[in-house]
Amino acid sequence: MQFEDKISTVKNESPKTQKFGPTWKLLGTVALDALLVTLALYGAFALRFNFDIRKLYFHQFLVAIPFFVLVRIVLFWRFNVYRTIPRYASTTDVVNIFTATTLGTLILTAINGMMVPLIPAVSWLYAHEERVQRISLAILIIEWALTMIFVGGVRVVQRILHSGILRRRQSDNLRRVLIVGAGDAGEAVARQMRTSPNYLPVAFVDDDPTKLNRLIHGLPVAGTIEQLPELIERFDIDEVLVA
Secondary structure, three states: HHHHHHHHHHHOOOOHHHHHHHHHHHHHHHHHHHHHHHHHHHHHHHHHHOOOOOOHHHHHHHHHHHHHHHHHHHHHHHHHHHHHHHHOHHHHHHHHHHHHHHHHHHHHHHHOOOHHHHHHHHHOOOOOOOOOOOHHHHHHHHHHHHHHHHHHHHHHHHHHHHHHHHHHHHHHHHHHHHHHEOHHHHHHHHHHHHHOOOOOEEEOOOOOOOOOOOOEEEEEEEOHHHHHHHHHHHOOOOOEEEE
């Protein structure tokens, strides 16, 4: 009955109410990325000029901000970066960020080639008479790298933090698992279990002597099958899984 009541409550909510939370989260993510792109651009200028940015180049930075933010955000949207919940980001999402960032840098390089003729139209940003030159290729390359690190890094950190919090919340219910077989199948099982709310992979056993004491996803190949009883006691194992 309680479950039916909850369904009824959700049905009675207006579409605006149901979408309110996700919409604000999306806007927050876009705003964060815009800030990260701006910081990446500033960092590129700072590194290029050894953290001594002349007034001329600081104004160049100001003119470039809207171009960089617009191109980056549009391409992130185009490559489905914002369709993924950040805490569930995967290798596919990192590839999407890389592709969008790289394509964006190529587009920005083309825009950069047309910047000088456009400068008079935005000359009100300048409090001097020096001519603003095109952004150097070094800055574009550094900005590309920093954008990858900042935007991709934030999502990786969110996933790590979420996994850690989830683990701590459910640590009392986790069943400690010893995996028999340190091959491809064992690796796949361990990888899946690391995201499971119910199981905690602890170690591997394998009869291949070349694998003993090696690590797979941070888990040791602790011994051979003959040592299974000893390892179960040592690692306080709840389940043994044969991969």
